[in-house]
Amino acid sequence: MRLEVLKTYKIYIGGKFPRTESGRYYIAENKKGDKLANVCLGSRKDFRDAVGAARTAFSDWASRAAFNRGQILYRIAEMLEGRKGQFIEELIKQDSSRVQAEKEVELSIERLIYYAGWCDKYQQVFSSVNPVASSHFNFSTPEPTGVVSIIAPQDSSLLGLVSVIAPIIVGGNTCVVLASSAKPLCAVTFAEVLHSSDVPGGVVNIITGKVPELLNWFSNHMDVNAIVYCANDKESIQKIQQNATLNMKRVLLWNHQQWPQLSSQSPYLICEAQEIKTTWHPIENIGGAKSGY
Amino acid sequence: MASSKNNTIKLKFDSARKYAPAPESRSAAKINARYDLFINGKFEKPLSKKYFGTISPSSEERLSEVADANAADVDKAVKAARQAYDRYWKKLSGAERGKYLYRIARMVQEKARELAIIESLNGGKPIRESRDFDVPTAANHFFYYAGWADKLEYAFPNRQAQPLGVAGQIIPWNFPLLMAAWKIAPALATGNTVVLKPAETTPLTALKLAEIIQEADLPPGVVNIITGAGATGAALVNHPGVDKIAFTGSTQVGKIIQNAIAGTPKKATLELGGKAANIIFDDAPLDQAVEGVINGIFFNQGHVCCAGSRLYVQESVFKQVVQKLKDRLETMIVGDPLDKNTDIGAINSKEQLNTINKYIKIGIKEGAEIYQSSAELPHKGFWCRPTLFTNVAQSNRIAQEEIFGPVLAIQSFRTDDEVIEKANNSPYGLSSGVWTDKGSKIFNLTTKLRSGVVWANTFNKFDPTSPFGGYKESGYGREGGLHGLNAYVKLV
Known part of the structure; x- marks a missing residue:
């Protein structure tokens, strides 16, 4: 019998797969108590490095053509489709039944395709040309908020992760994600999918670790523009909202979403990590006649 | 001569040509000796039994006294708003809500002259601005949102918009009536009821608006207007019966508010401070740009959150622009807000004047070069000469912090990338301005400047249809436009 080659589960920062700088690990187990992997126990400094990578990646990603972002999102779906088997096996290891696992992976692929299509459409749906009373051309359009920290749904290994990352990066933001602590395997494997999908390094950074340890840093970092939180813990929500005041971070509470349902995919989630920019420019008046839109 | 080389003629402002006084008459405005709190459709004596005086900052004359609402008064107002919401307003059709708003809009127009006079008296801003900008824009805002009230299903594709409930709204002293309109109109259009607190130094036009709302026969409690200072605002923010906080004011207070409501289900929109960059490229039409810069920083004495208080001028035209600015500064008339020729009125309060003077001293101490116009200032009241600083460093406090007065910090730059970097190097991001003849450059900059509003070859323009926010x-x-509706609804 052949000896199985075990995989090292590392974190994903700036398009690279380092181990946590802290050198710490925790053991991921399933319900039966089988040891699944030694997983990086990410630290505050890992998070800081990841924010740095996300900030560096932001201007390029935000200024990509919307069409290009759409193609890359679709590419992620393609890569995920090709590695379906690996994700199904990992989900089964993390207590899913085969049927559940297959469903979760398929839904994750469909979700990416759903959002890929939005890349060059939400701007049209949520923009406006504003008929101001003076002779000006005036329009408002969504722009990415910037660097977003995400505490991914903790009860889901893959679908929750995909469902929160997609609407953030579709809109030109970059992000740092804390994966599910209890079910971290798919997050690391998903980073490998991202890595082979033309997603520029730093656009998505994935850290494994513990929510109670990292929540404070995820919400008080001064170079993070928004934070996504998906659980219902009241104390944590209050802490996040208070920390957010330091630099007026936008707080996105996605705690009422049922990720397996289609109702939890929506362009309104994209919009929550967008700022509306309004631009004015005068219009020349010719022959005394006013002009406008 | 250096000036002829730049094709500018040195203007003489000490000639015999002077503007004759053209004061607006105060007789067209009626101000009561005392105002109570507007709660549940009636003017009610405050439970606090306290009043405080409100003055004209241009003469320090006492104009009236207004009630100082305490926590019990706030509670009364919030309960009135809740009752009005539950019993009446949320059941009313959008079309009927809209008709009330149209009525209010019309009455603001009918009383425009009176409102403008009181705005200038109580706040110190030039009558030309209150007459031509504040009051008509306030009326237009009511008109604009009146029309949305029965059309909300078109604003949010594939979603239904529902009101939030009771909105607690706190507004600043720089555009008292206009900010009241910005807050009340969208809240009512979307089916919410309101408790509004105007700023303590400028309560009078909001109370006039309360009279209009009463006259318009708006159901009692749909709009409640309570006066007071910070403690009143804090009581409103912390009241458990409030579903939504809308605040315009300083970033410092905005942070206190967000902290206070953290962990509660209250929603918030916050319009906070700014330190807008106004950028002049060497291919810009310079005279237009100079006018825009002047309007950008001296409009409303610089008491504007989106004021263009940082000026970046491309090196090759730096000297020329600074000279033109200095010349233009000399022509500005500082004085009686009620005079129709006045360009710069009174500073809103003694406290604010102290803040501005503190920053002017800081600027000098930091090594910046100051230039002030030689305008004569009245003896009574609070005044500040229009002020320019050159030789400013990006790290200087006058280039980093919001002064909220007629003080402009000027820096130079060489390249596009450099000025984008400098302009974005601020914790703020409310507005910015770009002056250039090149369209492609404008669009490059507008997408790279991290601010909610970008004015290209113009500055300080506002319209009810145009979303504003940071x-x-x-x-x-956002406030204004379709996007302004978002602040007052939940989507289901």
Whole structure:
């Protein structure tokens, strides 16, 4: 019998797969108590490095053509489709039944395709040309908020992760994600999918670790523009909202979403990590006649 | 001569040509000796039994006294708003809500002259601005949102918009009536009821608006207007019966508010401070740009959150622009807000004047070069000469912090990338301005400047249809336009 080659589960920062700088690990187990992997126990400094990578990646990603972002999102779906088997096996290891696992992976692929299509459409749906009373051309359009920290749904290994990352990066933001602590395997494997999908390094950074340890840093970092939180813990929500005041971070509470349902995919989630920019420019008046839109 | 080389003629302002006084008559405005709190459709004596005086900052004359609402008064107002919401307003059709708003809009127009006079008296702003900008824009805002009230299903594709409930709204002293309109109109159009607190130094036009609302026969409690200072605002923010906080004011207070409501289900929109960059490229039409810069920083004495208080001028035209600015500064008339020729009125309060003077001293101490116009200032009241600083460093406090007065910090730059970097180097992101003849450059900059509003070859323009609001520490949420509806609804 052949000896199985075990995989090292590392974190994903700036398009690279380092181990946590802290050198710490925790053991991921399933319900039966089988040891699944030694997983990086990410630290505050890992998070800081990841924010740095996300900030560096932001201007390029935000200024990509919307069409290009759409193609890359679709590419992620393609890569995920090709590695379906690996994700199904990992989900089964993390207590899913085969049927559940297959469903979760398929839904994750469909979700990416759903959002890929939005890349060059939400701007049209949520923009406006504003008929101001003076002779000006005036329009408002969504722009990415910037660097977003995400505490991914903790009860889901893959679908929750995909469902929160997609609407953030579709809109030109970059992000740092804390994966599910209890079910971290798919997050690391998903980073490998991202890595082979033309997603520029730093656009998505994935850290494994513990929510109670990292929540404070995820919400008080001064170079993070928004934070996504998906659980219902009241104390944590209050802490996040208070920390957010330091630099007026936008707080996105996605705690009422049922990720397996289609109702939890929506362009309104994209919009929550967008700022509306309004631009004015005068219009020349010719022959005394006013002009406008 | 250096000036002829730049094709400018040195203007003489000490000639015999002077403007004759053209004061607006105060007789067209009626101000009561005392105002109570507007709660549940009636003017009610405050439970606090306290009043405080409100003055004209241009003469320090006492104009009236207004009630100082305490926590019990706030509670009364919030309960009135809740009752009005539950019993009446949320059941009313959008079309009927809209008709009330149209009525209010019309009455604001009918009383425009009176409102303008009181605005200038109580706040110190030039009558030309209150007459031509504040009051008509306030009326237009009511008109604009009146029309939305029965059309909300078109504003949010594939979603239904529902009101939030009771909105607690706190507004600043720089555009008292206009800010009241910005807050009340969208809240009512979307089916919410309101408790509004005007700023303590400028309560009078909001109370006049309360009279209009009463006259318009708006159901009692749909709009409640309570006066007071910070403690009143804090009581409103912390009241458990409030579903939504809308605040316009300083970033410092905005942060206190967000902290206070953290962990509660209250929603918030915050329109906070700014330190807008106004950028002049060497291919810009310079005279237009100079006018825009002057309007950008001296409009409303610089008491504007989106004021263009940082000026970046491309090196090759730097000297020329600074000279033109200095010349233009000399022509500005500082004085009686009620005089129709006045360009710069009174500073809103003694406290604010102290803040501005503090920053002017800081600027000098930091090594910046000051230039002030030689305008004569009246003896009574609070005044500040229009002020320019050159030789400013990006790290200087006058280039980083919001002064909220007629003080402009000027720096130079060489390249596009450099000026984008400098302009974005601020915790704020409310507005910015770009002056250039090149369209492609405008669009490059407008997408790279991290601010909610970008004025290209213009500045300080506002319209009810045009969303306004900040990035970063300038707050979140938009006011005006379709996007302004978002602040007052939940989508289901």
